[in-house]
Amino acid sequence: MAHSINSKTAREKLEPRREPYWSRIQTGLFIGYRKAEQGQGTWIGRRRDEDGKQVYRALGTFSDYDAAVKAANEWANAIEAGVSSKGLTVKQACEHYVKHLAMHKGSASEKDAEGRFKRLVYAAKIGKIDLARLRTSDVKSWLGAQIEQDEADAEDEEDLRRAKDSANRNLASLKAALNLALRDRLVATDAGWKTVSKFGDVGRRRTAFLPADQRKALVAACPVDLRYLVKAMLLTGARPGELARANVEHVDEDQGTLELDGKTGHRVVTLSSAASAFFAALVKDKDAGTPVLSTEFGQRWNKDSWKKPFKTAAAAANLPAAVVMYALRHTAISEMIANGMDSFIVAKLAGTSTAMIDKHYGHLRHDKTRAKLDAVAML
Incomplete structure (x- = not known):
């Protein structure tokens, strides 16, 4: 039995279940809505690949049907353009970059990048994020956390300058890894990190003054x-x-x-x-x-x-x-x-x-x- 998921009213009448309710967008491309017991439901994309296998993609939560359809189309279009259909985390993108450095730059560059990623990415929250869903706020929070820790340890302006300078280098390594993933068509867009800027003046900051x-x-x-x-x-x-x-x-x-x-x-x-x-x-x-x-x-x-x-x-x-x-x-x-x-x-x-x-x-x-x-x- 077919169920409509095009409107909020229709979705509210659905019974909660694990199997999504599907709607056809175009030939070979479907969008599904998974009704939750409580809270907001989630959307899933489904398409048939070149080998005839069904490929699924979790799209996230959207307040309306059109927004979910747009996300499904972007996913399908990215695959058509050659972007990998497999979800890639930030950690995996960094590991991909480290292998690239080993092949093209040498062991020194490889060890430097891998050391940064082991300290700051692999076990961190940002490392687990799907690269296609990485947001600017995620990268900014990651960058800011480095400074917050160093600020607590700082004894003078030079400590703070070095902390920001170090954070800038860490950001450069992360963006290099993410940009390589974009060039290698492992992700469709760099919107999640492109606009994140380094600290412009690493020798000056506003410090709390106590009256x-x-x-x-x-x-x-x-x-x-x-x-x-x-x-x-x-x-x-x-x-x-x-x-x-x-x-x-x-x-x-x-x-x-x-x-x-x-x-x-x-x-x-x-x-x-x-x-x-x-x-x-x-x-x-x-x-x-x-x-x-x-x-x-x-x-x-x-x-x-x-x-x-x-x-x-x-x-x-x-x-x-x-x-x-x-x-x-x-x-x-x-x-x-x-x-x-x-x-x-x-x-x-x-x-x-x-x-x-x-x-x-x-x-x-x-x-x-x-x-x-x-x-x-x-x-």
Whole structure:
């Protein structure tokens, strides 16, 4: 018995079943509707191949019959144009690309691409997606997830730049694999990835700034050991890793200074009166070789030990999701510049270059200068 699936009303009257209800589109091409017990039904395409075998294709969910027919026709037309009728996942497309590199580019290129795909594609959600159904949002989510992880670990602008630069290279490898699948007629269109762009400026990003009320809320939400580390970052603008490596012997209470070792080498930073008192209290009665800052278990801090507690504290303080550990350094440097400190001095204190300070915080210096100019009556 034939059943109509052309209208929503007719489909609603159908009995749920595993076998689709079929409708002929043209000779050799049919579209089927599978009625579900609950929720939206799904559409299936069916055609006869050159060997006389029936080939099926899951088309997905559509709100109306015409949209489903369009999808079935696109599938059939792609096969007529030589595109493979077999569903290909993103993972399989990447594996196809790796084999291509081994044949045409050599083992170095092959190993580089395969390493990226093993880390980021094969076991990931995107790897399981049918290439014909890959959406731009899928690729953007995949790309963004890489940066979110690296942002949480970042200690300064250079870490963030490298993270975005690395993500750009990963995107280039993925798009190369998908474009090869398109050239080899394994998929009909590149609409799912063509418009996804790499990060344009890998040396600059918008970082969360914490105003005074948010800083106080964060400090209050931190457990005692993390609270000291957070305060140390806000009082110095130093990287968390530099502070974690500092020992009691590196605090000079007489001079009001702190010695730090980081990615830019050794430096001695001047502490404010508040910071000097803070560090003096931290090192009181401690041995010279012990860490200035440590976890509740007496261990030296590292990114693995501060990441989760910081995230929990930030959430408890109702801070924006963009707030990560690096936001404290960014906030401290922003406040120094906004309060009129010379960029050369700030760069020395923070262990960075004046060029980096001017690039990321120059707008704050301009605002301060503008305020001073506005106070001058020229005319």
